[in-house]
Structures are given as C-alpha cells and as structure tokens.
Amino acid sequence: xxxxxxxxxxxxxxxxxxxxxxxxxxxxxxxxxxxxxxxxxxxxxxxxxxxxxxxxxxxxxxxxxxxxxxxxxxxxxxxxx
Amino acid sequence: xxxxxxxxxxxxxxxxxxxxxxxxxxxxxxxxxxxxxxxxxxxxxxxxxxxxxxxxxxxxxxxxxxxxxxxxxxxxxxxxxxxxxxxxxxxxxxxxxxxxxxxxxxxxxxxxxxxxxxxxxxxxxxxxxxxxxxxxxxxxxxxxxxxxxxxxxxxxxxxxxxxxxxxxxxxxxxxxxxxxxxxxxxxxxxxxxxxxxxxxxxxxxxxxxxxxxxxxxxxxxxxxxxxxxxxxxxxxxxxxxxxxxxxxxxxxxxxxxxxxxxxxxxxxxxxxxxxxxxxxxxxxxxxxxxxxxxxxxxxxxxxxxxxxxxxxxxxxxxxxxxxxxxxxxxxxxxxxxxxxxxxxxxxxxxxxxxxxxxxxxxxxxxxxxxxxxxxxxxxxxxxxxxxxxxxxxxxxxxxxxxxxxxxxxxxxxxxxxxxxxxxxxxxxxxxxxxxxxxxxxxxxxxxxxxxxxxx
Amino acid sequence: xxxxxxxxxxxxxxxxxxxxxxxxxxxxxxxxxxxxxxxxxxxxxxxxxxxxxxxxxxxxxxxxxxxxxxxxxxxxxxxxxxxxxxxxxxxxxxxxxxxxxxxxxxxxxxxxxxxxxxxxxxxxxxxxxxxxxxxxxxxxxxxxxxxxxxxxxxxxxxxxxxxxxxxxxxxxxxxxxxxxxxxx
Numbered sequence: 175x176x177x178x179x180x181x182x183x184x185x186x187x188x189x190x191x192x193x194x195x196x197x198x199x200x201x202x203x204x205x206x207x208x209x210x211x212x213x214x215x216x217x218x219x220x221x222x223x224x225x226x227x228x229x230x231x232x233x234x235x236x237x238x239x240x241x242x243x244x245x246x247x248x249x250x251x252x253x254x255x
Numbered sequence: 256x257x258x259x260x261x262x263x264x265x266x267x268x269x270x271x272x273x274x275x276x277x278x279x280x281x282x283x284x285x286x287x288x289x290x291x292x293x294x295x296x297x298x299x300x301x302x303x304x305x306x307x308x309x310x311x312x313x314x315x316x317x318x319x320x321x322x323x324x325x326x327x328x329x330x331x332x333x334x335x336x337x338x339x340x341x342x343x344x345x346x347x348x349x350x351x352x353x354x355x356x357x358x359x360x361x362x363x364x365x366x367x368x369x370x371x372x373x374x375x376x377x378x379x380x381x382x383x384x385x386x387x388x389x390x391x392x393x394x395x396x397x398x399x400x401x402x403x404x405x406x407x408x409x410x411x412x413x414x415x416x417x418x419x420x421x422x423x424x425x426x427x428x429x430x431x432x433x434x435x436x437x438x439x440x441x442x443x444x445x446x447x448x449x450x451x452x453x454x455x456x457x458x459x460x461x462x463x464x465x466x467x468x469x470x471x472x473x474x475x476x477x478x479x480x481x482x483x484x485x486x487x488x489x490x491x492x493x494x495x496x497x498x499x500x501x502x503x504x505x506x507x508x509x510x511x512x513x514x515x516x517x518x519x520x521x522x523x524x525x526x527x528x529x530x531x532x533x534x535x536x537x538x539x540x541x542x543x544x545x546x547x548x549x550x551x552x553x554x555x556x557x558x559x560x561x562x563x564x565x566x567x568x569x570x571x572x573x574x575x576x577x578x579x580x581x582x583x584x585x586x587x588x589x590x591x592x593x594x595x596x597x598x599x600x601x602x603x604x605x606x607x608x609x610x611x612x613x614x615x616x617x618x619x620x621x622x623x624x625x626x627x628x629x630x631x632x633x634x635x636x637x638x639x640x641x642x643x644x645x646x647x648x649x650x651x652x653x654x655x656x657x658x659x660x661x662x663x664x665x666x667x668x669x670x671x672x673x674x675x676x677x678x679x680x681x682x683x684x685x686x687x688x689x690x691x692x693x694x695x696x697x698x699x700x701x702x703x704x705x706x707x708x709x710x
Numbered sequence: 711x712x713x714x715x716x717x718x719x720x721x722x723x724x725x726x727x728x729x730x731x732x733x734x735x736x737x738x739x740x741x742x743x744x745x746x747x748x749x750x751x752x753x754x755x756x757x758x759x760x761x762x763x764x765x766x767x768x769x770x771x772x773x774x775x776x777x778x779x780x781x782x783x784x785x786x787x788x789x790x791x792x793x794x795x796x797x798x799x800x801x802x803x804x805x806x807x808x809x810x811x812x813x814x815x816x817x818x819x820x821x822x823x824x825x826x827x828x829x830x831x832x833x834x835x836x837x838x839x840x841x842x843x844x845x846x847x848x849x850x851x852x853x854x855x856x857x858x859x860x861x862x863x864x865x866x867x868x869x870x871x872x873x874x875x876x877x878x879x880x881x882x883x884x885x886x887x888x889x890x891x892x893x894x
Contacts, residue, residue, distance in 0.1 A: 181782035192771035215885040223878040225724040250748035
C-alpha cells in the first residue's frame with residue numbers, strides 16, 4: 175500500500191473515532207469500536223509508514239503481538255464496564 | 256602475552272583476589288552473626304562487618320575491572336598502555352584508601368571530622384580524603400586508558416568499556432554531595448549505587464564478556480560487535496529510568512512507582528540478552544579453546560546474572576510487590592545472586608582467562624578452577640534459595656501478619672543455619688579458586704586448539 | 711552468502727537495527743504504561759470517567775490528524791530522499807517538523823487549561839497517568855523534531871529512513887494513547 179493511501183485511511187479512521195466520541199457514544203461497545211479503530215491505525219503505521227510490508231515475517235510477528243496486546247486492552251475495557 | 260604492559264593486570268588481580276578473600280571471610284562471620292546474634296558484637300558490630308562485606312566487594316570488583324581494562328585494552332588497541340608507572344601509582348592510591356577506610360571504621364577514629372571522619376552513608380561512607388583519593392585514582396586510570404585507546408585502534412569493545420568506565424567515575428562525584436534532607440540524600444545516593452550496578456557496570460560487563468567470547472569461541476568480531484551495541488543500548492534504556500524502583504517509598508512523587516516498575520521490569524532484557532549472546536557465541540564458535548575454566552565462568556556469569564539480577568530482581572521490582580517485600584531477606588537473596596552472577600563471576604572469568612597468559616602457563620585447562628566454580632556457584636545458588644524462602648516467610652509473618660521484627664527473625668533461624676552452610680561452600684570455593692590460579696604449574700587434560708583460525 | 715537471496719532474520723528489517731531496538735523498547739514502555747492505566751481503571755471506572763470529562767477530546771482528535779499527517783510527510787520525504795530529490799525531501803521533513811510543533815502547541819494549551827483548573831498529577835490516579843503518559847510522549851515529539859532536523863541537515867536515504875522510523879514510532883504510540891486516555 176502506498177503511503178498516501180495509508181495516510182487517507184488514517185485520517186478517515188481518526189475522524190471515525192472522534193465522531194463516535196462527539197456523538198456521545200459510550201459504554202462497552204463504543205469503547206471496543208474505538209479500540210478496534212486504533213488497532214487498525216496502529217497496524218497501518220507498522221505496515222506502511224514503518225514499511226514492515228517489505229519484511230513479511232517481521233510484519234506477522236508485530237501483528238501477532240499487537241493482536242495479543244489489543245485483546246488484553248479490550249478485555250480490561252470490558253472489565254471496567 | 257602480546258604486550259608487556261598487560262602484566263599491570265597481574266598486580267590488580269592479586270589485590271582484587273586478596274580483597275575477595277577478605278570479603279567472603281567477613282561474609283561467613285556475618286552468616287554466623289545471623290545464627291548467633293551476639294557473636295563478636297563487642298569487637299565488630301554488625302553494621303561495621305556488613306560495611307566491610309559490601310565495600311570490600313565493591314572495591315575488589317572495581318580493581319578487577321581496572322585489571323581487566325589493563326589486560327584487554329592493549330590487545331584491542333594493539334599498543335602498550337600509555338604509562339605503566341601511572342597504573343601502579345593508581346593501584347597504590349586505591350590500596351592506601353581502602354586501608355584508610357577499614358581503619359577509620361573499625362576504630363572510629365576522627366569521628367565527626369570533615370576530612371577524616373566516616374560519613375556513615377552505606378557504600379559511600381568513606382572519609383572525604385579517601386573519596387578525593389578515589390577521584391584522583393580514577394582520573395589517572397581514565398587518562399591512562401583513554402590515551403592508549405586514542406593512540407591505538409578503536410573497537411566496539413574499547414568504546415563500550417570506556418563509556419562504562421567514564422560513567423562510573425563521573426557518577427561517583429555525587430558522593431561528595433551530602434544533603435541534610437534524608438530523602439534527597441537517598442535520591443542522589445542511588446545515582447551512584449543504582450546507575451553503577453544497573454547501568455555503567457553492565458556496559459563493562461557486556462564489553463568484557465564480548466572480549467572473552469571473541470577470544471574463547473573465535474566468532475567473527477563483526478558478529479560480536481553487533482550484539483555488544485544492542486546489549487549496551489538495552490542496558491542504558493532500561494537501567495537509567497529503572498532507578499525509579501528505588502524511589503517507591505523514600506518521599507519522591509508517586510509517578511516514580513510506575514516509571515520505576517515499568518523500566519526496571521525491562522532490566523531483565525539486557526541480562527537475558529547477555530545470556531543468549533554467550534550461548535549463541537559458543538554454539539556458533541569454531542574454536543576449541545583449551546582454557547575451559549574461563550569459558551565455564553563466562554557462561555556461568557551470563558546465566559547466573561540473568562537469574563540473579565534479572566529474574567530475582569523482577570521478583571520484587573513491581574511496586575505492588577515491593578510494598579510487602581522491601582528490605583526483607585528477598586532483597587538479600589537478590590543481592591547475593593545478582594552480584595555473584597553478574598560481577599563476581601565476570602571478574603573470575605577474566606582472571607581465569609588472563610592469569611595463565613600473564614604467568615606464561617598456556618595452554619591450561621584449570622580443572623581445580625572448574626571445581627571452584629561448581630563449589631561457589633552451587634553454594635551461592637543454595638544460599639539464594641534459602642534466603643528466598645526466608646524472605647517469603649518473613650514477608651508473610653512480618654508484613655502481612657504484622658508480627659515484630661525480632662520475633663520473626665527468631666522463626667527464621669533454621670534458614671540462617673542453612674545459609675551459613677552454603678556460605679562455607681562459597682568460602683571453600685573462593686579459597687580453591689585463589690589457590691588454583693596461583694599455585695599449579697601445569698594442568699592440561701585436553702589439548703584443544705588455541706590457534707587463531709580465520710580472524 | 712549469495713547476493714540474490716532475500717535477507718533473513720534481523721537483516722530483513724527495513725532500516726537500522728539499533729532504531730528497531732529503540733522502537734521496540736519504547737513500544738514496550740508505552741504499552742506497559744497504557745496497560746497499567748487500563749488495569750487501574752478497572753478498580754475505579756466512575757472516578758476515571760469523571761476525571762476524563764475534564765479532558766479536551768477535540769483538541770486531542772485534531773492532534774491525531776496533525777501527527778498522522780506529519781508522519782505522511784516523513785514517509786514521503788524518505789521516497790524523495792531515495793530518488794535523489796534532496797530539496798523536496800528537506801521541504802517535506804520541514805513540513806513534518808512544523809506539524810510536530812503544532813502538536814506541541816496544542817498539547818501546551820491543553821496542559822495550561824488543566825493547570826488553570828488546578829489539576830496536577832496528584833489530583834487523581836487518572837491524571838497521574840495522563841501527565842505521565844502524554845508527558846513522556848510529548849518529550850518524544852520534541853526528540854523527534856530534533857532528530858528530523860539532524861536528518862534534514864545531514865540528509866541521506868539511510869539517515870532519512872532512521873529518523874522517519876523514530877517519528878513513526880511517536881505516531882504509533884499516539885494513535886493507541888489517544889483513544890485509551892481521551893475517549894474510552
């Protein structure tokens with residue numbers, strides 16, 4: 175994916191989470207949605223900006239660790255209710 | 256011995272080993288004081304004995320580092336040490352200073368005197384004249400080593416070694432600042448104590464290990480250097496803000512609990528890295544070096560440092576855990592295995608490697624020396640276990656149940672008896688080590704290949 | 711080793727090994743800090759929600775766009791640097807730095823507003839984490855601007871790649887920090 179496309183996606187995702195917050199979305203589902211958007215953004219930065227797409231093995235490794243980490247964060251968000 | 260001035264290291268190693276003998280002997284006495292509280296109470300109060308035990312440790316480890324630098328810098332820089340005379344002058348100043356501290360403390364002379372009196376600050380209690388002497392000695396050393404490196408070849412090993420040694424000297428300057436506020440005193444105090452053992456000393460450790468791996472395994476210098484830079488970066492990244500794990504309960508702001516917990520947890524990483532480094536190098540290495548004792552000590556150092564400093568450190572570094580375990584025997588367990596694994600074993604490794612060369616007794620397996628490794632490492636490991644159990648029981652009885660300190664100590668008696676037994680093993684191992692490196696003239700059971708294949 | 715084989719292991723990582731060591735270390739630290747925040751939040755969800763009400767999510771949202779765009783400029787600068795368009799690469803690095811400064815100004819206004827309300831890191835656990843994590847992050851933004859300036863001065867494809875990688879790390883931390891601290 176070229177960097178400009180990644181940038182456009184990042185902007186769109188950021189607007190998405192800000193809009194969610196502005197329209198007063200709250201509760202567990204809103205929190206999970208915002209975290210999911212952040213997860214995609216983090217993944218875009220790792221793959222495109224940091225160019226891990228050129229090193230697929232490392233890309234998969236980072237993606238796996240990020241997935242475990244985001245699951246923990248989402249779990250804690252659910253626990254906090 | 257390729258360079259004549261490398262023999263300076265011999266004098267440093269001899270003094271270091273003499274202090275090592277003093278240190279473990281006093282350690283044994285202390286071990287008995289834990290069993291029989293009044294032992295020698297009139298003659299050498301516990302706090303003085305403890306000071307001797309810890310300070311002789313720090314001084315002999317530093318002397319070992321100096322010796323190691325005088326031994327390896329000529330080989331790395333490919334030239335003689337700048338000034339041999341200055342090197343011996345430096346040793347003389349350090350010996351006089353050490354003797355001065357011991358006499359000042361044992362007989363409490365010049366009490367309260369600005370220049371000659373003890374300062375009563377654990378580890379940096381030296382009278383001011385000794386501190387000044389240490390600074391002069393350090394300046395001589397840094398001048399001598401830096402001149403040698405500047406005029407000769409610069410390698411990653413000498414770069415990291417010099418970074419560590421300069422850091423040690425600069426951080427020591429904080430010992431001259433003694434604020435009246437006890438919290439501030441402790442805050443600056445850790446700038447020396449912590450940033451030495453969990454920062455600058457780790458750089459020295461990584462570079463000496465790298466030198467030993469280069470010589471003993473014959474792995475390419477390029478590979479060793481890449482590891483060395485990564486290890487140094489990891490040590491500094493985690494170690495500097497890791498100082499925060501000493502700032503949990505001394506009156507510093509609350510955010511230190513999180514900064515300290517997070518960064519000091521990462522301090523495990525460089526120690527794991529050093530262990531991985533040592534084993535990967537041996538595994539990849541093509542050289543079958545005859546000095547098996549040096550290799551054993553190197554691998555033992557990396558492994559025990561990971562467990563002692565890394566695992567046992569992590570055990571009580573999170574502030575939620577440390578709230579209960581602070582200052583219990585858990586700390587003693589960690590302190591013993593960490594210092595033994597990381598820095599005692601490191602010094603004994605470089606001494607085991609250098610001594611046969613310095614005394615012209617190559618090739619050399621040193622079977623007795625290897626025996627001393629197992630005695631010391633075994634004794635120290637068991638000591639760590641007994642103290643860990645003692646600390647766990649102590650934490651529960653004293654910090655959870657709220658029983659009185661001395662009542663709990665009485666109940667820990669059996670652990671202290673076992674610890675004394677492990678102490679005997681360590682002392683015997685130390686005596687055996689010193690005998691092994693100084694006495695036998697020839698000791699070779701496997702020839703090995705000491706040549707230098709494909710450098 | 712022949713020239714044709716694709717690089718293996720650590721050699722496969724794009725850019726400089728030491729920068730990746732730093733990036734991973736930083737991610738571990740911020741990751742642990744944010745996880746600790748989430749864990750402490752479980753013990754006091756109401757207090758955390760109440761404290762969060764004092765934050766300016768719109769300003770932080772704007773800062774997200776600012777930083778992500780800045781990262782885009784840095785990534786474009788690397789492409790230009792690799793194709794020898796030195797002037798253009800320097801211009802893009804400059805633009806990335808200016809946006810970094812914008813981020814810091816917004817952050818500064820945020821801190822000023824907090825301090826006018828008398829909020830310090832001792833007010834509540836939430837603000838302890840807020841100041842600690844966003845403060846650490848802001849320090850990295852400052853460091854990143856300095857690094858980008860050095861890269862623009864001594865420009866080369868390799869330097870640009872290393873400097874931009876640090877900048878992207880700062881970006882990455884922010885996109886995770888933003889929802890956790892400001893929105894949840």
